[in-house]
Amino acid sequence: MTDNSQTPDSRVDTDQSVPDATNGTADQPRRAAKxxxxxDATTGxxxxxxxxxxxxxxxxxxxxxxxxxxxxxxxxxxxxxxxPSGCGKSTLLRCMNRMNELIQGTTMDGQVMLDGQDIYEKExxxxxxxxxxxMVFQKPNPFPKTIYKNVxxxxxxxxxxxxxxxLVERSLRQAALWDEVKDRLHTPAYDxxxxxxxxxxIARTLAVEPDVVLMDEPASALDPIAxxxxxxxxxxxxxxxxxxxxxxxMQQASRISDRTAFLYMGRLIEMNRTDxxxxxxxxxxxxxxxxxxxx
Amino acid sequence: MGSSGxxxxxxxxxxxxxxxxAGLFFVATVFGLLVxxxxxxxxxxxxxxxxxxxxxxxxxxxxxxxxxxxxxxVGSLWLMGLTGLMAVPLGVASALYLEEYAPEGWLxxxxxxxxxxxxxxxxxIYGILGLAIxxxxxxxxxxxxAGAMTLSLLILPIIIISTQEALRGIPxxxxxxxxxxxxxxxxxxxxxxxxxxxxxxxxxVILSLSRAxxxxxxxxxxxxxGMVVAPNSVLDPFTVLPxxxxxxxxxxxxxxxxxxxxxxxxLMILLFTMNxxxxxxxxxxxGRRAGxx
Ligand SMILES: Nc1ncnc2c1ncn2[C@@H]1O[C@H](COP(=O)(O)OP(=O)(O)O)[C@@H](O)[C@H]1O
Ligand SMILES: [Mg+2]
Numbered sequence: 001m002t003d004n005s006q007t008p009d010s011r012v013d014t015d016q017s018v019p020d021a022t023n024g025t026a027d028q029p030r031r032a033a034k035x036x037x038x039x040d041a042t043t044g045x046x047x048x049x050x051x052x053x054x055x056x057x058x059x060x061x062x063x064x065x066x067x068x069x070x071x072x073x074x075x076x077x078x079x080x081x082x083x084p085s086g087c088g089k090s091t092l093l094r095c096m097n098r099m100n101e102l103i104q105g106t107t108m109d110g111q112v113m114l115d116g117q118d119i120y121e122k123e124x125x126x127x128x129x130x131x132x133x134x135m136v137f138q139k140p141n142p143f144p145k146t147i148y149k150n151v152x153x154x155x156x157x158x159x160x161x162x163x164x165x166x167l168v169e170r171s172l173r174q175a176a177l178w179d180e181v182k183d184r185l186h187t188p189a190y191d192x193x194x195x196x197x198x199x200x201x202i203a204r205t206l207a208v209e210p211d212v213v214l215m216d217e218p219a220s221a222l223d224p225i226a227x228x229x230x231x232x233x234x235x236x237x238x239x240x241x242x243x244x245x246x247x248x249x250m251q252q253a254s255r256i257s258d259r260t261a262f263l264y265m266g267r268l269i270e271m272n273r274t275d276x277x278x279x280x281x282x283x284x285x286x287x288x289x290x291x292x293x294x295x
Numbered sequence: 296m297g298s299s300g301x302x303x304x305x306x307x308x309x310x311x312x313x314x315x316x317a318g319l320f321f322v323a324t325v326f327g328l329l330v331x332x333x334x335x336x337x338x339x340x341x342x343x344x345x346x347x348x349x350x351x352x353x354x355x356x357x358x359x360x361x362x363x364x365x366x367x368x369v370g371s372l373w374l375m376g377l378t379g380l381m382a383v384p385l386g387v388a389s390a391l392y393l394e395e396y397a398p399e400g401w402l403x404x405x406x407x408x409x410x411x412x413x414x415x416x417x418x419x420i421y422g423i424l425g426l427a428i429x430x431x432x433x434x435x436x437x438x439x440x441a442g443a444m445t446l447s448l449l450i451l452p453i454i455i456i457s458t459q460e461a462l463r464g465i466p467x468x469x470x471x472x473x474x475x476x477x478x479x480x481x482x483x484x485x486x487x488x489x490x491x492x493x494x495x496x497x498x499x500v501i502l503s504l505s506r507a508x509x510x511x512x513x514x515x516x517x518x519x520x521g522m523v524v525a526p527n528s529v530l531d532p533f534t535v536l537p538x539x540x541x542x543x544x545x546x547x548x549x550x551x552x553x554x555x556x557x558x559x560x561x562l563m564i565l566l567f568t569m570n571x572x573x574x575x576x577x578x579x580x581x582g583r584r585a586g587x588x
Pocket of ligand 1: 060063083085086088091
């Protein structure tokens with residue numbers, strides 16, 4: 001069982017290459033290295049993975065939900081996790097920002113390295129991990145507050161000292177919501193449509209300036225138009241963020257992701273560049289799934 | 296496809312049965328309401344000649360024309376205030392611990408079952424406990440504070456349980472969203488959990504306080520008597536409305552029955568006001584929640 005204590009000093013946050021949150025300005029998001037998306041594919045050059053998952057096992061009580069998962073998540077890419085319901089996609093995602101340990105009765109072993117540092121090591125603070133690895137949930141879940149407060153709250157609790165109004169605007173712009181809400185920032189978030197709420201949740205996540213954004217079927221509760229808006233947003237975001245997205249929808253995975261991992265019954269069956277995985281799957285089971293023969 | 300059976304819909308019969316059921320439920324509701332109204336009317340008729348300002352502002356007296364309920368009103372308000380001050384923070388904090396912090400397991404289950412059981416313990420038992428502990432052992436005597444402590448014990452389980460219900464009623468997505476932004480547990484609780492649960496918590500608090508204000512038995516146990524002066528400090532002896540009513544009804548003369556009825560009307564108005572404010576508060580907060588804030 002992992003340690004749930006919240007130590008005030010955070011190793012995770014201090015020695016990384018992430019500039020201080022206060023250095024961010026409205027028109028220049030503070031993102032360090034912009035890595036070409038297909039650098040490794042074309043040149044074979046090693047790109048340092050953003051997240052490196054090593055022999056990860058996870059149990060809910062006696063249910064062995066993840067079995068020896070090993071994978072690398074490249075920076076500034078969209079990585080899609082696909083697979084049939086119950087195969088462990090959400091569980092794997094929640095292991096990447098220690099959200100799983102909020103569920104009681106769970107056990108984990110293995111490693112999750114963020115920029116080369118194990119987020120589960122003893123000195124790592126889950127609170128700081130979650131600030132760096134944000135999450136957007138399946139069902140839009142804005143706070144029962146105004147649009148503005150939804151975006152500003154995360155920055156506030158994380159001690160943001162910059163211009164909060166500028167941060168809110170920048171985050172809403174990044175989530176492609178600004179134009180729709182700029183005249184109603186102080187109205188309730190619950191009055192927004194489902195798709196707008198989900199983009200608000202994305203903006204809220206971006207406002208704490210994470211490195212990685214995890215998304216668990218972010219468009220599954222949305223209609224097609226809202227879905228394509230969210231998809232556009234995601235495609236935009238990978239310039240600045242590393243994105244891991246769970247999706248049920250294989251068209252969606254092929255539209256927006258650079259890399260796809262196929263999970264089946266708690267195991268990683270295959271992971272490859274998205275076009276490769278969909279056109280030339282190496283494993284029979286992957287082929288069966290992507291061609292719609294099961295799942 | 297192709298099932299071999301047929302459907303005998305019998306729509307007429309089913310409809311008739313439904314109508315009969317609806318009728319029965321209606322009669323049951325009306326019956327309860329009628330009995331209640333009859334009781335209230337009877338009390339109100341008896342009380343009418345006695346209800347006036349001097350009844351509220353005077354001391355109790357052997358002479359019915361000069362008798363009032365001022366000490367009982369003051370005693371009831373003192374008791375309610377002190378009980379609230381002690382039971383609400385304790386109860387809400389316990390519920391927060393049980394819901395938000397305590398690790399799941401057999402220990403939590405046992406605690407949970409015991410709290411539910413405590414909520415069902417007859418109030419006179421709490422009176423005996425209060426007499427033994429607060430009046431005698433802590434030597435507070437038959438004071439307001441001893442009474443308030445006893446009633447705090449009495450309503451603590453109710454506050455805990457209703458607060459837990461309120462906490463469980465919060466959409467779970469809100470907690471997850473807050474944690475995912477890098478909030479600590481206390482930040483999640485202060486910024487989201489408590490505000491979202493506030494209407495439910497307040498409703499529970501007001502309803503349990505209105506239970507406390509109607510209690511007689513445990514206060515008789517701790518020695519609240521027919522006092523003729525209002526308490527001035529937490530260590531003073533006291534009386535409360537239900538005890539005043541109890542004392543008057545014990546007298547044979549008709550006049551005192553009328554006085555008791557008048558005091559009952561006052562107590563009912565107090566209770567009604569509290570319940571109404573519980574409803575209004577909840578509506579207000581729910582409106583505010585939906586309206587952002
Ligand atoms: N909170 C939980 N408690 C117990 N079992 C769970 C919980 N969440 C998921 N599981 C189980 O873990 C397995 C993987 O679930 P999940 O990660 O949600 O799959 P997916 O997101 O791929 O549909 C399933 O067998 C599921 O029943
Ligand atoms: Mg899932």
